[in-house]
Amino acid sequence: MSMTVVEGARTAHRDGVVRWADVGDLVLESGVLLPGVRLAFETWGELNADGSNAVLVEHALTGDSHVTRGTAAEHTPEDVFDPAAADGWWDGLVGPGAAIDTEKYFVVCANILGGCFGSTGPASPARDGAPWGSRFPRITVRDTVAAEARLADVLGVRAWRLVVGGSMGGVRALEWAVTCPERVEACAVIAANARVGAEQLAWGQAQTLAIRQDPCFRGGDYYGGPYPEAGLGLARRIAHITYRSAPELQTRFGRAPQGREDPEYAKEAGRGRYTVESYLDHQASKIVERFDANSYLSVNETLMSHDVARGRGDLRTALARTRCEWLVAAVDSDRLFYPSESAELVAALPGEQELHMITSPSGHDGFLIETPQVGRLLHRTVLRD
Structure with a gap:
């Protein structure tokens, strides 16, 4: 080999x-x-x-x-990212x-x-x-x-x-x-x-379904077409909630509205956002910019396979x-x-x-x-x- x-x-x-x-x-x-x-x-x-x-x-x-x-790198031109x-x-x-x-x-x-x-x-x-x-x-x-x-x-x-x-x-x-x-x-x-x-498997399934149920996912063969960014973003929101503690989210965000988007007083169609929602939206945007939806499914399934005694x-x-x-x-x-x-x-x-x-x-x-x-x-x- x-x-x-x-x-x-x-x-x-x-x-x-x-x-x-x-x-x-x-x-x-x-x-x-x-x-x-x-x-x-x-x-x-x-x-x-x-x-x-x-x-x-x-x-x-x-x-x-x-x-x-x-x-x-030595002598890297200033306009070239290293x-x-x-x-x-x-x-x-x-x-x-x-x-x-x-x-x-x-x-x-x-x-x-x-x-x-x-x-x-x-x-x-x-x-x-x-x-x-x-x-x-x-x-x-x-x-x-x-x-x-x-x-x-x-x-x-x-x-x-x-x-x-x-x-x-x-x-x-x-x-x-x-x-x-x-x-x-x-x-x-x-x-x-x-x-x-079981609880980790449950969180993993929710993330998997968020991606697979995106209409743009096309069973995983979406390359060359619309990207399933909504599903991937939702999967990341679900995951990120588990990455942080409830007291930290409460301390950082509480029920504060995002700027002038106060959900309690929104007059336009739909509603505004709480700050914590804006935070999760930001995490979703970041993952969509840098990660492949199929790879998210793959590595998530890899993690789900973990049982060192199997x-x-x-x-x-x-x-x-x-x-x-x-x-x-x-x-x-x-x-x-x-x-x-x-x-x-x-x-x-x-x-x-x-x-x-x-x-x-x-x-x-x-x-x-x-x-x-x-x-x-x-x-x-x-x-x-």
């Missing part, structure tokens, strides 16, 4: 700029063969001589590979001198299989040259790990010093530790759990195969991945483990917001060297 890294013409080997790895055909858990898999990824720092300093950072549901800022200079989604936690120090560690972040930021996904061309669309196969969390293991091979990474992620990234980190125990020295599972439960006995038996150090942390105000679910995971891990708590008023998104707390936890537990 041939696996290669395809370099960007102007951006090869620069920190924080997308590259692509062709990792070959992949037989999925379903038995379906997905041909010519490509993963988009970014790196920071250098792999040391014995390959002992590699860190894999896993992004959340609609994330991408740009976890932190990279190296700015992608390396853009803010990352975990700046402050990853970077020079940060908890995950890119001057010390070789940091890798890959766009998930099924995504829409350079990795093979529903918008990618199938063998007939047309987008996969409705034909794109179901991807499980274990499939994403299998693809990333191929990427590790391409990069020369024998074992990860640390695999870390929050939310869906934490789910993928956990699966790495169980699927490839010999390749994970430490694992940090943040704001995630051992299996997606086919492996009970949870304790499944986790017994792991060999790594652990950090399991929950956000105290999380109402999507409840702290009690993180506690269930900790109780089933081998050895004596502790559940660490991130204090945040922000709900699930606290794992992204409270980076100083996350950094201190990493240093106290799995990054003591």
Whole structure:
């Protein structure tokens, strides 16, 4: 099997700029063969001589590979946007001198299989040259790990010093530790759990139906025609409510109207908006501008597949195969991945483990917001060297 890294013409080997790895055909858990898999990824720092300093950072549901800022290009014309200079989604936690120090560690972040930021996904061309669309196969969390293991091979990474992620990234980190125990020295599972439960499945179904019932969705074969932006926007609104805590929404927005759009006194057809509605509308607009609706369905279904003990006995038996150090942390105000679910995971891990708590008023998104707390936890537990 041939696996290669395809370099960007102007951006090869620069920190924080997308590259692509062709990792070959992949037989999925379903038995379906997905041909010519490509993963988009970014790196920071250098792999040391014995390959002992590699860190894999896993992004959340609609994330991408740009976890932190990279190296700015020399002599970049002022009118040309430099992608390396853009803010990352975990700046402050990853970077020079940060908890995950890119001057010390070789940091890798890959766009998930099924995504829409350079990795093979529903918008990618199938063998007939047309987008996969409705034909794109179901991807499980274990499939994403299998693809990333191929990427590790391409990069020369024998074992990860640390695999870390929050939310869906934490789910993928956990699966790495169980699927490839010999390749994970430490694992940090943040704001995630051992299996997606009924309530999370229910939220996921609501998001799926919001997209599929958009008239423009056309069963997933909408490429070249009107885009199902209404359905995708509604899916994001549903999801974002679960990402924040009820007290935070009340404190930030309450019942305040959006400017002069007071719903209580609107005289024109329809009604105005409360500020919280404007906030959700903004989140919907952002996702429509940057994400593919089919990829949203794909990665959402991938998350729904998560049960680390599936086919492996009970949870304790499944986790017994792991060999790594652990950090399991929950956000105290999380109402999507409840702290009690993180506690269930900790109780089933081998050895004596502790559940660490991130204090945040922000709900699930606290794992992204409270980076100083996350950094201190990493240093106290799995990054003591």
